[in-house]
Amino acid sequence: MIWSGLELNDYKHFNITSRNLYQCKACNHQASVTAGTIMDRTRTPLKKWFLAIYLVAEDKRGISALTLQKRIGVAYFTAWTMLQKIRYAMGEEESNFLLGGIVETDEAFFGAPTKEDEGGKRGRGTEKTPVMVSVSLTDDGKPKYAKMQVVGIIDGDTIISYAKANIHKDSQIRTDGLASYKPLTKAGFNLTQIKYNPKNQPEHLHWTHIIISNAKAFIEGTLHGLDSVHLQRYLNEFCYRFNRRWLENNLFIQLLSSSLAFGKIRNYELIG
DSSP: OEETTEEGGGEEEEEETTEEEEEETTTOOEEETTTTSTTTTOOSOHHHHHHHHHHHHHOTTOOOHHHHHHHHTOOHHHHHHHHHHHHHHHHHHHTTOOBOSEEEEEEEEESOOOHHHHTTOOGGGSSSEEEEEEEEEOTTSOEEEEEEEEOSOOSHHHHHHHHHHHBOTTSEEEEOSOGGGTHHHHTTOEEEEOOOOTTTOTTTTHHHHHHHHHHHHHHHHHSOOOOTTSHHHHHHHHHHHHHTGGGGGGHHHHHHHHHHHSOOOOHHHHHO
16 A cells, blocks of 8 residues: 555554554654545544445445434434545546447436426426436447536537546537537537437437436435535436446445545535
8 A cells, every 4th residue: 555655564553542643754744544535534433434335335226314324323414424425436436437439418407396397397498407418338229337417507618518528539429409519519529419309219319318317216216306516426426336337246345445545525515
C-alpha cells in the first residue's frame, strides 16, 4: 500500500485519544487510516461502515436510510449520510469511463407529478427534473453499460457537454428526432436521428426506455421518491449496479474498493 509516496511500513503507529493514526518517520506527518476515503473523520465504527457497504452491495433493490438505520443500529441521519457518501463513491467510479460503440441516447423526466402534469401536460413540458440517459449496445443489440446525468435544461449546449463527458467521440449515437440533438454532428459526433414512433419503430431506443423505466421503479419502489437535489446520487447507484450486474458475487469488494479510492466528502456537501 502506497500512502503519500511512502510505504505503510515507514509509518509508526500510535493512538491519539480514540483514533489510530500513522506518522511518517521522515516528516512526522500524521494521517488517519480513513484519510482520503468517504469515511474520513467519521465517528461511526468502521465495522458498521463495512456492514453498510456490504448491505448496499448485496441488496439488488437498493436499501433505504430507514432500513439501514435499523440494520446497523445508528441514528437516521447517520444512516442517510453513510448511504449518500457510498453513492458519491459510486458516481466517482462511474465518471472514470466513457460509453462507446453504438450508444442510444434520450432524455427523461424524474419527479412527482405537478398540477400541470395531472392536467395532461407531460414530458418535456413538465416541471420535473430533466435527465440525460445513454445506453451502449453490443453488436447484437444487447445493453452493455448505462449513464444517467441530471441536467438543468434540454438544449443543444447541454447535450454537447453531456456527450463530451460521457460518450466516446468514435461512437455512433442514436437518438430521436429532437432538434436539440442536431448540434452533436457539428461537435464531431456520429449521429443518427429517427423520429420515435412506437408503432412503426418499436425497437428504436428500446433499451434506453427500459433503463429509464427501471430507474424510476428503483427510485419510487425502494426510496419512495426524492427531490431533485439528491437525484444524481441515486442515479449513480442505479447505473453502478447495472454496469456491474455480472459481478454480483464480487460487488462488495468492488464497492469497498470504490469507497476507499475516492476522496472525502463532508456532510454539508451532501445536504445541498
